[in-house]
Amino acid sequence: MPYISFDGPKLTKEQKEKLVKKLTEASTSVLSMPKEAFTVVIKENDLENIGVAGELLANKYKK
Template sequence: MPVITVNGPKMSKEQKAELVKSFTETASKIMNIPAQAFTILIEEMERENVGVGGVLLADREK
């Protein structure tokens, strides 16, 4: 059972559904494994919980 994990920003339910569908279809085609075998895990992160270059993403927007 292949598992794909995505770490990223908050998304709408519609965006998540599109992402899951797209990743599953693409990985299934490339790996020649049935789509039903894939599990997709989405981990949403708040911008205040991610730092890049020593600065929180939430602070870079200011």
């Protein structure tokens, strides 16, 4: 604890490594806690499962 949940699109492993490292550094610099306290979970979502403005991103980006 704290626990950071990141909901976004599919990512490469390199992006995940950087994201976890940077989100943790950002958090430790604001809260006075060691990095060991932070957990990040990356939730990858298919564009078919994300809707913005009532439309699936899978359809929006095909146009």
